[in-house]
Amino acid sequence: MPPGITLAAEAPQLSAANTGFMLICSALVMLMTPGLAFFYGGMVRVKSTLNMLMMSFISLGIVTLLWVLYGFSLAFGTDIGSLIGWTPDFVGLSGIGRDQLWDGYTIPVFVFAVFQLMFAVITPALISGALADRVKFTAWALFITLWATVVYFPVAHWVWGAGGWLFEMGVIDFAGGTAVHINAGAAALGVILVIGKRVGFKKDLMRPHSLPLVMLGAGLLWFGWFGFNAGSWLGNDDGVGAAMFVNTQVATAAAMLAWLAYEKIRHGAFTTLGAASGAVAGLVAITPSGGSCSPLGAIAIGAVAGLLCAMAVGLKYRFGYDDSLDVVGVHLVGGVIGSLLVGLFATGGVQSDAKGLFYGGGFEQLGKQATGVFAVLGYSLVVSAVLAFVLDRTIGMRVGEDDEISGIDQVEHAETAYEFSGAGGGTAPRKAPSAPNPAGTAATAPQTDKKVDV
Amino acid sequence: MKLITAVVKPHRLDEIKEALQAFGIHGLTVTEASGYGRQRGHTEVYRGAEYTVDLVPKIRIEVLVEDDDAEQLIDVIVKAARTGKIGDGKVWSVPVDTAVRVRTGERGPDAL
Numbered sequence: 001m002p003p004g005i006t007l008a009a010e011a012p013q014l015s016a017a018n019t020g021f022m023l024i025c026s027a028l029v030m031l032m033t034p035g036l037a038f039f040y041g042g043m044v045r046v047k048s049t050l051n052m053l054m055m056s057f058i059s060l061g062i063v064t065l066l067w068v069l070y071g072f073s074l075a076f077g078t079d080i081g082s083l084i085g086w087t088p089d090f091v092g093l094s095g096i097g098r099d100q101l102w103d104g105y106t107i108p109v110f111v112f113a114v115f116q117l118m119f120a121v122i123t124p125a126l127i128s129g130a131l132a133d134r135v136k137f138t139a140w141a142l143f144i145t146l147w148a149t150v151v152y153f154p155v156a157h158w159v160w161g162a163g164g165w166l167f168e169m170g171v172i173d174f175a176g177g178t179a180v181h182i183n184a185g186a187a188a189l190g191v192i193l194v195i196g197k198r199v200g201f202k203k204d205l206m207r208p209h210s211l212p213l214v215m216l217g218a219g220l221l222w223f224g225w226f227g228f229n230a231g232s233w234l235g236n237d238d239g240v241g242a243a244m245f246v247n248t249q250v251a252t253a254a255a256m257l258a259w260l261a262y263e264k265i266r267h268g269a270f271t272t273l274g275a276a277s278g279a280v281a282g283l284v285a286i287t288p289s290g291g292s293c294s295p296l297g298a299i300a301i302g303a304v305a306g307l308l309c310a311m312a313v314g315l316k317y318r319f320g321y322d323d324s325l326d327v328v329g330v331h332l333v334g335g336v337i338g339s340l341l342v343g344l345f346a347t348g349g350v351q352s353d354a355k356g357l358f359y360g361g362g363f364e365q366l367g368k369q370a371t372g373v374f375a376v377l378g379y380s381l382v383v384s385a386v387l388a389f390v391l392d393r394t395i396g397m398r399v400g401e402d403d404e405i406s407g408i409d410q411v412e413h414a415e416t417a418y419e420f421s422g423a424g425g426g427t428a429p430r431k432a433p434s435a436p437n438p439a440g441t442a443a444t445a446p447q448t449d450k451k452v453d454v
Numbered sequence: 455m456k457l458i459t460a461v462v463k464p465h466r467l468d469e470i471k472e473a474l475q476a477f478g479i480h481g482l483t484v485t486e487a488s489g490y491g492r493q494r495g496h497t498e499v500y501r502g503a504e505y506t507v508d509l510v511p512k513i514r515i516e517v518l519v520e521d522d523d524a525e526q527l528i529d530v531i532v533k534a535a536r537t538g539k540i541g542d543g544k545v546w547s548v549p550v551d552t553a554v555r556v557r558t559g560e561r562g563p564d565a566l
Contacts, residue, residue: 313501
């Protein structure tokens with residue numbers, strides 16, 4: 001410390017580097033939601049592509065406003081009873097100065113708020129993959145409004161908020177394995193148990209309509225995930241963010257290879273969908289654990305997640321629940337694996353001092369992790385099922401069977417994703433679009449010296 | 455007149471077109487089709503779920519010819535379409551009562 005600097009000066013100062021880094025990370029996390037939309041959109045049939053894209057995209061609209069209005073306050077406001085937060089100044093982000101720093105960090109509150117906003121946006125969007133082809137768009141919009149309010153905001157407070165009961169217990173959830181992936185996966189399971197299967201589940205061919213879109217989406221998710229994970233240290237002064245970046249990359253690589261190896265042995269082919277799915281499974285699993293494990297630990301975590309998620313996606317056929325795009329099989333299972341493995345692979349001294357079983361920490365951290373996993377899993381599963389049940393009994397959650405069969409895009413969005421009409425090129429518009437009518441040109445003939453045929 | 459229809463593998467289209475031109479055929483119609491024969495389709499795997507895809511992509515080529523040319527033309531198409539592997543397709547002919555060139559109103563062999 002230079003002479004003459006008093007202790008008071010040790011209060012964190014705004015760091016331009018960290019602030020810039022976190023704004024970029026926030027933008028990267030934002031890109032994950034459209035990435036997810038493409039990941040899911042390619043996996044559905046042609047007739048419901050747009051609905052799948054929109055179910056993710058609408059979260060950017062709805063949850064953004066909820067977050068600013070009251071979500072940030074509920075999740076990260078002053079703790080009330082270890083269950084929820086509330087700070088009136090956070091409502092509408094109205095009482096926050098532009099240069100006011102997030103408590104104990106070197107970045108403005110606004111930066112922390114937008115970074116966390118992007119997590120709040122993508123989490124409900126993750127659920128939508130389980131509901132492909134069959135949910136009314138209005139019901140979905142209402143569902144995510146309610147779900148974000150009564151599930152995501154409180155759970156984010158439990159896991160990350162100062163005073164939240166899981167946070168205080170010492171549960172490690174670096175970037176959202178519990179609050180994001182287990183939360184969304186359990187919610188997906190809760191909702192599909194209420195709304196039921198797609199028409200033709202297990203009978204009709206429901207193969208993905210565009211694997212290139214799936215790969216594009218998976219690539220964008222992988223890219224955005226660096227912001228998700230590396231940004232979760234809220235700065236880059238001490239290398240934890242960089243370690244997290246490395247762990248994110250290696251775990252994802254290991255998971256992709258593990259999924260592909262399983263597929264080759266079990267089904268005889270290395271599929272594109274398997275590569276994309278394995279990558280996402282690895283990203284999910286390293287999310288809670290990457291801040292506390294070594295790169296070799298990350299490889300092990302990724303490989304275990306890739307293998308077990310590849311096995312888990314078949315469960316829906318065995319048990320007969322229609323998790324359309326495997327939100328349970330990838331996000332819930334991957335999140336549980338990653339969160340529990342923290343209890344084995346935490347090296348101590350990185351994100352927290354807690355050590356896992358393999359590093360001499362005994363079973364203590366594993367027990368804490370299991371508490372976090374099952375608390376969030378149970379709460380999200382039950383409350384999501386109740387929300388879906390209430391919506392189903394009031395406004396109805398599902399489109400009509402005929403509409404589902406003919407395609408939800410047309411009935412819910414009055415659009416279709418692709419133009420296939422080779423003969424004649426489609427139909428004339430029912431209402432003629434009005435011609436552009438620049439001022440002053442409407443009533444006058446074109447002024448030209450050339451002879452014009454009339 | 456005869457209508458010769460060939461349902462064959464899509465990638466043989468260029469060879470068949472060249473063979474038809476060499477034979478002196480002036481026009482043909484090609485449509486995308488799907489179907490299966492004795493071999494049925496193939497299996498695809500998506501996240502472990504195996505789908506049997508019965509209908510595989512084919513093209514359907516239709517040519518109108520005079521009666522005398524029909525047998526020879528069938529041979530030409532078969533030769534151009536053949537790969538020797540399963541799923542090469544079928545060629546058949548049916549009698550045609552009338553054919554009219556829309557632009558001129560010519561009928562019968564003159565319309566070909």
